[in-house]
Amino acid sequence: MKIVQVPMEEVEAQALMSQAKQMHMSRADLIRRACAEYMAKLETLEQEREYARGYEEIPDDGKVAQSGCSLLPSVLAPEDWEF
Numbered sequence: 001m002k003i004v005q006v007p008m009e010e011v012e013a014q015a016l017m018s019q020a021k022q023m024h025m026s027r028a029d030l031i032r033r034a035c036a037e038y039m040a041k042l043e044t045l046e047q048e049r050e051y052a053r054g055y056e057e058i059p060d061d062g063k064v065a066q067s068g069c070s071l072l073p074s075v076l077a078p079e080d081w082e083f
Contacts, residue, residue, distance in 0.1 A: 006031075016030065016031070
């Protein structure tokens with residue numbers, strides 16, 4: 001494991017210590033967990049950007065959804081109710 005020193009403001013360090021104590025974990029464990037969660041969020045954001053970029057490059061023309069709606073009545077059982 002690599003040791004990393006991070007300078008921070010006194011108020012942030014105190015809040016970190018307080019939170020770690022409240023969660024019954026070490027300050028290092030809390031920082032590791034926070035970093036892991038942040039990195040996971042960054043990964044999710046990048047995946048969402050790639051997903052959106054894919055639709056911008058090859059937009060959906062709606063034909064697939066339209067064909068699905070056309071096929072639904074032949075697959076679903078009829079229902080006995082009215083508006």
